[in-house]
Amino acid sequence: MKAARLQLIFFSFYFTINNFSWAQNLTDTIGEQKTAVILIDLSGGIIPRADFHEIEESFFNGSHSVNHFIRETSYQKTWISGQVFGWYEWSNRDKCELNYDEIFNLIQKDLDLTKYDRFFILNHVDLKMCAGTGFGHSTHGKVQLFTPQGSTFASVSQVQLNYRLVKPQVPFQKLTGISSSVIAHEFGHALGILGHANLYECGEQTISTNESNCNQEAIADMFSIMAGESYYKSTLHMSACHKEDLGWMSSRELKIIEKPKNENSILIDLNNFEKLSANRPSAIKIPLENKIPVVREKEVYISNLFLEFRTPSGFNSRLLNLTQPLDQYYRDITWVDANNKTKPKVDIAGIQIRGGFYKDGHCITSYLFDTKPNSFAFQEKYDYSLYDHLDAFVTKGQTFKEPYNNIDIKVIDIDSEQAKLKIIFN
Numbered sequence: 001m002k003a004a005r006l007q008l009i010f011f012s013f014y015f016t017i018n019n020f021s022w023a024q025n026l027t028d029t030i031g032e033q034k035t036a037v038i039l040i041d042l043s044g045g046i047i048p049r050a051d052f053h054e055i056e057e058s059f060f061n062g063s064h065s066v067n068h069f070i071r072e073t074s075y076q077k078t079w080i081s082g083q084v085f086g087w088y089e090w091s092n093r094d095k096c097e098l099n100y101d102e103i104f105n106l107i108q109k110d111l112d113l114t115k116y117d118r119f120f121i122l123n124h125v126d127l128k129m130c131a132g133t134g135f136g137h138s139t140h141g142k143v144q145l146f147t148p149q150g151s152t153f154a155s156v157s158q159v160q161l162n163y164r165l166v167k168p169q170v171p172f173q174k175l176t177g178i179s180s181s182v183i184a185h186e187f188g189h190a191l192g193i194l195g196h197a198n199l200y201e202c203g204e205q206t207i208s209t210n211e212s213n214c215n216q217e218a219i220a221d222m223f224s225i226m227a228g229e230s231y232y233k234s235t236l237h238m239s240a241c242h243k244e245d246l247g248w249m250s251s252r253e254l255k256i257i258e259k260p261k262n263e264n265s266i267l268i269d270l271n272n273f274e275k276l277s278a279n280r281p282s283a284i285k286i287p288l289e290n291k292i293p294v295v296r297e298k299e300v301y302i303s304n305l306f307l308e309f310r311t312p313s314g315f316n317s318r319l320l321n322l323t324q325p326l327d328q329y330y331r332d333i334t335w336v337d338a339n340n341k342t343k344p345k346v347d348i349a350g351i352q353i354r355g356g357f358y359k360d361g362h363c364i365t366s367y368l369f370d371t372k373p374n375s376f377a378f379q380e381k382y383d384y385s386l387y388d389h390l391d392a393f394v395t396k397g398q399t400f401k402e403p404y405n406n407i408d409i410k411v412i413d414i415d416s417e418q419a420k421l422k423i424i425f426n
């Protein structure tokens with residue numbers, strides 16, 4: 001668990017040093033993303049480099065590439081094209097990454113710098129020297145860049161290529177199910193996602209109106225690429241809150257449900273999250289009149305609920321593995337049940353419910369609610385904060401209760417393609 005905790009800190013660090021600016025247009029996130037992948041050796045050639053072909057495959061062509069992931073999670077609205085350039089060598093072994101001027105001067109003879117939407121700088125570094133510099137970071141959306149060939153708007157992401165969770169693997173990294181989870185995560189930031197996929201955790205309760213019982217776990221939603229990478233990922237799709245913000249769901253596909261005028265409840269069918277349907281929404285958004293506090297002093301509140309019915313398909317197909325004994329994938333967790341002999345498994349035939357924190361009209365952070373509190377703990381300390389959300393599926397017959405607004409969400413029925421829900425405004 002130590003490693004996971006350390007990694008949480010890394011990502012939070014990068015989150016806090018980037019300020020809340022918003023440079024992108026929505027149109028930037030739709031369609032082809034022309035991407036230049038730049039390989040830079042800052043190690044002085046002392047360690048073997050990652051394989052050029054594997055890097056190419058993991059960005060653009062491979063079955064589990066970042067391109068295929070972005071295509072799938074955007075419902076085919078966005079994709080990545082481009083080329084890998086390099087290797088470039090930096091003669092002094094005194095840096096863990098270069099500044100923009102150094103990068104553009106190094107590569108300008110080989111490419112038209114004003115033609116790209118995204119720059120991905122893959123730094124091959126001396127890990128000992130660069131320990132503590134983190135896995136990667138990115139601009140949030142496009143920024144204005146001044147290159148020797150003129151000014152341009154593009155995002156810039158830099159990652160430390162040598163780290164295990166960054167280094168591309170074909171077809172995919174065992175832990176994460178994608179060729180490079182860190183590169184895909186940084187691509188999310190490059191497209192404009194400012195925050196992460198967090199957990200909302202209130203101990204024994206799903207949501208407590210005594211807010212001192214509740215905390216957030218930063219970047220710990222193990223079902224989204226916008227969380228950290230050091231634990232087993234069973235699904236990778238971004239949350240509906242982030243997808244809507246990137247322009248990947250229309251108002252028909254993400255249905256907003258508000259309290260009806262003459263009734264106090266609504267029956268609605270929810271399509272599975274991985275596909276779009278002409279008949280049913282693939283996610284539901286419920287605006288909250290009374291916001292749920294997360295960090296009151298920093299004005300972080302959950303202002304919308306999102307309902308998602310995730311099913312095992314595509315980059316979410318490893319969801320099925322949660323129905324097997326969980327100790328294969330999560331060695332640190334322990335299961336609490338009456339006889340304490342059953343190996344932990346999860347019933348995935350249910351919906352997940354997340355909250356969304358917004359700033360300046362944009363979804364910053366999504367928060368997965370723990371709808372089955374105190375079921376999975378860490379082995380040593382019986383700490384329920386990190387793995388407890390693995391079974392947070394509201395299954396048939398169960399009801400999620402939102403106490404700040406008295407909204408109940410009941411799953412009436414569920415099959416492989418849709419969930420029938422009743423939303424009650426009490």
Ligand SMILES: [Zn+2]
Pocket residue numbers: 011014185189196
């Ligand atoms: Zn991040």
